[in-house]
Amino acid sequence: MPSPPELDSTDRAILRLLQKDAALSLAAIAAEVGLTPTPCWKRIRRMETAGIITGRVTLLDPAKVGLPLSVFVALEIGDHSAGWIEAFAKTVSEMPEVLECWRMGGDVDYLLRVAVEDMPAYDAFYRRLTATVPGLRNVTSRFAMERVKASTALPI
Amino acid sequence: MPSPPELDSTDRAILRLLQKDAALSLAAIAAEVGLTPTPCWKRIRRMETAGIITGRVTLLDPAKVGLPLSVFVALEIGDHSAGWIEAFAKTVSEMPEVLECWRMGGDVDYLLRVAVEDMPAYDAFYRRLTATVPGLRNVTSRFAMERVKASTALPI
DNA sequence: GACGCAACAGAAAGATTTTCCTGCTTTTCA
DNA sequence: TGAAAAGCAGGAAAATCTTTCTGTTGCGTC
The missing domain is CATH 3.30.70.920 (Lrp/AsnC effector binding domain/regulation of amino acid metabolism (RAM) domain)
Structure with missing residues (x-):
C-alpha cells in the first residue's frame, strides 16, 4: 500500500523555516504559515517523534x-x-x-x-x-x- | 600581533554542547559548565555577534x-x-x-x-x-x- | 585603595507547553 | 440514504518554563 504523504504543504513550510533558523519562535512560524502557535507546535512535535526532524544544532565558523x-x-x-x-x-x-x-x-x-x-x-x-x-x-x-x-x- | 585566544575552555565547552543540541536551555548549559545562566547567555551572545556561531538550524532525515x-x-x-x-x-x-x-x-x-x-x-x-x-x-x-x-x- | 572584569541574584518579559473547547470531515449503522 | 458518532485539526487561554535585563558583589590587577 502506498502510504499517504506524511507531510502536507504546511508541514513542509514549517520545515523550510526551521531548516534555515531553528531559533524561530512558534509565534513567528505561526504567522508565516498562517496558523496559531498551538497547531504549529503539535506538527513540529509530531515530526520530531516521527524522526523526520533529527535534531537542532548550532553551526560554527570553522x-x-x-x-x-x-x-x-x-x-x-x-x-x-x-x-x-x-x-x-x-x-x-x-x-x-x-x-x-x-x-x-x-x-x-x-x-x-x-x-x-x-x-x-x-x-x-x-x-x-x-x-x-x-x-x-x-x-x-x-x-x-x-x-x-x-x-x-x-x-x- | 598574535591575537589572544578568542575562546577559553568554558566557551569551548558551551560550543561543544550547542553543536550537539541547539535547543538546550541556558539552565542546562549553565549546570553543565558550572556557571549560572546569565554569564552563559552573555558568552553565547558574544560568540554570535563575533560570527563564531553562524546559526542554529534544524536537521531532517533526507x-x-x-x-x-x-x-x-x-x-x-x-x-x-x-x-x-x-x-x-x-x-x-x-x-x-x-x-x-x-x-x-x-x-x-x-x-x-x-x-x-x-x-x-x-x-x-x-x-x-x-x-x-x-x-x-x-x-x-x-x-x-x-x-x-x-x-x-x-x-x- | 581603586578600577575593570566576570559572575551572580532576582525580576520582568517572552516563549513554550498543557488543557480544554469548537468546528469540520469521515465513518458507521440503522 | 440520512444521521449520530468518532476522529482530526485548529484555536483560546492559562500555567510553566526560558530568556533577557537590571543592579550588585567578589576577585584579581595595577
Whole structure:
C-alpha cells in the first residue's frame, strides 16, 4: 500500500523555516504559515517523534574555531567483508575530525570529509587513519580551497 | 600581533554542547559548565555577534522527506577566469539540490554534494547543470550507498 | 585603595507547553 | 440514504518554563 504523504504543504513550510533558523519562535512560524502557535507546535512535535526532524544544532565558523582546512579523502579498500565494513564504520565514527563518511558505489569505496587545523594536523590524521585501518588499497586526499556553498537545508 | 585566544575552555565547552543540541536551555548549559545562566547567555551572545556561531538550524532525515539519493559530482573546468568562477558560484548557490560546493586544489576543480529524490531526478539535475554552466571539461558523478557518518559538530 | 572584569541574584518579559473547547470531515449503522 | 458518532485539526487561554535585563558583589590587577 502506498502510504499517504506524511507531510502536507504546511508541514513542509514549517520545515523550510526551521531548516534555515531553528531559533524561530512558534509565534513567528505561526504567522508565516498562517496558523496559531498551538497547531504549529503539535506538527513540529509530531515530526520530531516521527524522526523526520533529527535534531537542532548550532553551526560554527570553522576558520574562527581554528579548523580552516577541509580535506576530502577517497578510500579504496581490499577487504569488502561485512565484518570489515562494520569495524571501519565504528572506527571512523569515533574520529571527531571526520565530519562525514559516505560509502560509495563505483571506483571509490569511501569518501570522507575531514576538518583540521592545518597541514601538519592533516598529516597526523592521515598517519593515524592509515595506521588504524587495515587493508587500505588506495588513499587519495583532495584539499578544499574555498567553501563556495555549505547548506544543511534540504530542498523540500 | 598574535591575537589572544578568542575562546577559553568554558566557551569551548558551551560550543561543544550547542553543536550537539541547539535547543538546550541556558539552565542546562549553565549546570553543565558550572556557571549560572546569565554569564552563559552573555558568552553565547558574544560568540554570535563575533560570527563564531553562524546559526542554529534544524536537521531532517533526507530519506523521510523524499530525498534519499546523495550524489557527489566532481567537475573539471576549462575557463579559470575570475569572472567564470564568480558566475559559477552564483549559479550553484541558487541550485537548492546542491547542498555543498567546494572549490578544490589538484585534479578536481569543484566538488558538489547533491540531494535528490531518485535517479531520474538526478538525471534532470545533471542536464540542467551541464546546460546552465558553460565550459565544463569533465563531470564525474559518484553515488552514495550509505551515510556512515554525517556530523556538523567540529572537534573543538 | 581603586578600577575593570566576570559572575551572580532576582525580576520582568517572552516563549513554550498543557488543557480544554469548537468546528469540520469521515465513518458507521440503522 | 440520512444521521449520530468518532476522529482530526485548529484555536483560546492559562500555567510553566526560558530568556533577557537590571543592579550588585567578589576577585584579581595595577
